[in-house]
Amino acid sequence: xxxxxxxxxxxxxxxxxxxxxxxxxxxxxxxxxxxxxxxxxxxxxxxxxxxxxxxxxxxxxxxxxxxxxxxxxxxxxxxxxxxxxxxxxxxxxxxxxxxxxxxxxxxxxxxxx
Amino acid sequence: xxxxxxxxxxxxxxxxxxxxxxxxxxxxxxxxxxxxxxxxxxxxxxxxxxxxxxxxxxxxxxxxxxxxxxxxxxxxxxxxxxxxxxxxxxxxxxxxxxxxxxxxxxxxxxxxxx
Numbered sequence: 001x002x003x004x005x006x007x008x009x010x011x012x013x014x015x016x017x018x019x020x021x022x023x024x025x026x027x028x029x030x031x032x033x034x035x036x037x038x039x040x041x042x043x044x045x046x047x048x049x050x051x052x053x054x055x056x057x058x059x060x061x062x063x064x065x066x067x068x069x070x071x072x073x074x075x076x077x078x079x080x081x082x083x084x085x086x087x088x089x090x091x092x093x094x095x096x097x098x099x100x101x102x103x104x105x106x107x108x109x110x111x112x113x
Numbered sequence: 114x115x116x117x118x119x120x121x122x123x124x125x126x127x128x129x130x131x132x133x134x135x136x137x138x139x140x141x142x143x144x145x146x147x148x149x150x151x152x153x154x155x156x157x158x159x160x161x162x163x164x165x166x167x168x169x170x171x172x173x174x175x176x177x178x179x180x181x182x183x184x185x186x187x188x189x190x191x192x193x194x195x196x197x198x199x200x201x202x203x204x205x206x207x208x209x210x211x212x213x214x215x216x217x218x219x220x221x222x223x224x225x226x227x
Contacts, residue, residue, distance in 0.1 A: 006156075042117075042202075042217040043157075090156050101147070102215060104156030 023091030119218035136203030
């Protein structure tokens with residue numbers, strides 16, 4: 001089982017609140033990713049990182065921001081949550097190039113009321 | 114445009130029966146194809162991974178096939194169990210992607226009834 005963790009697992013929060021979704025991995029992987037997934041839909045890449053101090057936006061535009069100060073930690077922040085941010089957020093990490101398996105965390109189910 | 118299409122969208126079978134899920138892709142250049150199992154409210158877990166030169170790979174009751182010429186893959190589940198109820202996602206990676214770029218299908222939602 002992959003050592004990649006996400007907290008919280010579930011979050012219900014009111015509009016306008018600032019939230020941070022945590023993701024950490026203990027495998028020493030340089031590459032980390034954030035995906036957004038709506039029910040019955042495919043995963044969409046919203047952020048990725050090649051390593052410490054490296055962050056890039058993914059395919060799907062997102063109002064969230066990320067940081068990578070430590071290899072093992074890749075938090076995602078929403079400054080002002082809106083109902084349109086309601087979704088499942090999945091964090092993943094990769095040990096090498098695309099030939100390797102990408103390991104996923106359990107996800108955070110976010111509901112903004 | 115790189116795409117991954119899966120069929121059927123959903124499937125219901127009785128416990129003990131076999132089933133086959135399909136995946137067609139247009140990702141190029143192709144690197145590898147993975148099948149993931151995603152339980153409700155959980156992250157995807159890898160079942161199999163196949164490169165261009167592999168045309169079949171098994172993992173217990175799961176057998177994946179790949180036809181790189183027609184750009185098709187299938188996942189065959191033998192003697193289904195209640196715990197097989199999940200979404201099965203086909204994921205294709207493009208060759209030489211240092212990003213580790215993955216293209217995801219929408220998944221097939223499998224329900225196994227007793």
